[in-house]
Amino acid sequence: MNPTKIVELVIADDSEELAIDAISLVTSPAIEQDFVFFGKEKNNLTFAKVDEEKRMLISPALIPNKQIFRHDPQTSSDYYVYFSKETVQKASELYLKHNNHHKATYQHQDRVSGVLTVESWIIEDTKLDKSTLYNFSLPVGTWMVKMHIENEELWEKIKGGELKGLSIEGYFTNKFEQMNNAKPSNEQILSAYNELVEEGKITKLSKSQIVKLGLADDVEKLTQQAKDLIPDMTRDIEGIKVKEKNVVTEEKLLTKRKSVFDKADQKENDARKNLDKAIDSSRTAAREFKESEDTLKRNEDSIEFLNKRLDKTKGKASKTRASLEKKLNTLEKAAKDLGVKIPTGEAAKVLKKLISLL
Numbered sequence: 451m452n453p454t455k456i457v458e459l460v461i462a463d464d465s466e467e468l469a470i471d472a473i474s475l476v477t478s479p480a481i482e483q484d485f486v487f488f489g490k491e492k493n494n495l496t497f498a499k500v501d502e503e504k505r506m507l508i509s510p511a512l513i514p515n516k517q518i519f520r521h522d523p524q525t526s527s528d529y530y531v532y533f534s535k536e537t538v539q540k541a542s543e544l545y546l547k548h549n550n551h552h553k554a555t556y557q558h559q560d561r562v563s564g565v566l567t568v569e570s571w572i573i574e575d576t577k578l579d580k581s582t583l584y585n586f587s588l589p590v591g592t593w594m595v596k597m598h599i600e601n602e603e604l605w606e607k608i609k610g611g612e613l614k615g616l617s618i619e620g621y622f623t624n625k626f627e628q629m630n631n632a633k634p635s636n637e638q639i640l641s642a643y644n645e646l647v648e649e650g651k652i653t654k655l656s657k658s659q660i661v662k663l664g665l666a667d668d669v670e671k672l673t674q675q676a677k678d679l680i681p682d683m684t685r686d687i688e689g690i691k692v693k694e695k696n697v698v699t700e701e702k703l704l705t706k707r708k709s710v711f712d713k714a715d716q717k718e719n720d721a722r723k724n725l726d727k728a729i730d731s732s733r734t735a736a737r738e739f740k741e742s743e744d745t746l747k748r749n750e751d752s753i754e755f756l757n758k759r760l761d762k763t764k765g766k767a768s769k770t771r772a773s774l775e776k777k778l779n780t781l782e783k784a785a786k787d788l789g790v791k792i793p794t795g796e797a798a799k800v801l802k803k804l805i806s807l808l
Contacts, residue, residue, distance in 0.1 A: 470550060473597075506598055507597050507608060538572070539593075569595065
């Protein structure tokens with residue numbers, strides 16, 4: 451079936467936070483633009499060296515007025531959607547405002563880690579914009595992103611050509627549906643009624659006919675509203691399933707990282723305890739060393755003092771010894787001459803002790 455309509459998608463006022471929930475790395479990007487990537491491998495890009503040690507990719511996230519093919523399984527109809535420059539600009543701002551630059555998925559299914567948007571900008575000049583350095587030729591208003599890929603598995607898929615571009619994940623609404631949701635004023639209703647009367651499309655009807663026509667119109671309108679709600683409900687149900695799957699993945703990842711964190715935290719605590727013990731031992735050793743050093747100095751000072759005092763005492767003792775020996779000899783000679791015996795044992799004993807000390 452050939453496409454029958456072109457629909458502009460806009461950001462609903464009540465879901466701005468979910469406008470761009472994540473960016474997905476995919477095999478077939480909806481906007482039909484492949485990204486370029488940088489790595490250590492040769493021939494990735496004809497551009498000069500750009501962070502060869504870092505793994506980066508450059509890609510448009512949204513291109514304004516680019517018609518994107520869609521198929522509605524509920525109605526078996528094909529159609530196109532597109533985004534205006536204003537919507538692209540607003541989407542890029544909300545993406546950063548709600549801190550979604552670290553959110554990414556693989557093929558719109560599994561949430562992946564190790565993907566971070568490091569730059570985001572809107573092309574304002576097709577000639578001067580740096581996107582031309584990466585061999586892109588894109589219209590003014592295009593939303594460009596640069597992403598750092600730390601995820602090894604994804605990087606290999608990018609280098610191997612399996613993943614070719616980016617596709618946004620978010621919640622948008624049909625512009626006409628959003629306009630229809632607004633209640634018309636009394637003046638608008640009266641003006642439309644008068645136009646139908648002037649065109650002859652409304653004639654005088656009985657109350658019962660008016661009621662019947664009104665009921666028929668109500669049924670028709672409600673039926674159409676129900677039809678219009680089905681795709682939105684289906685979209686949200688599928689979105690919830692994807693997000694619930696992401697929650698399970700994140701919970702597993704969180705549990706794994708919690709275990710790693712707990713082990714690292716325990717190691718840090720053990721290291722701190724060992725460090726505290728080492729510091730205590732070091733301080734105790736330093737204190738004991740200082741005490742020994744001080745005691746040694748005091749003993750050395752005492753020895754020096756006692757040696758000086760001993761030298762003085764020895765000097766006096768030498769003089770006393772000489773005098774005592776002289777007097778003792780004189781006394782013994784006098785006793786011999788007189789023929790008497792004088793006790794000199796104590797004096798001799800002291801003299802002998804004094805000589806041994808000298």
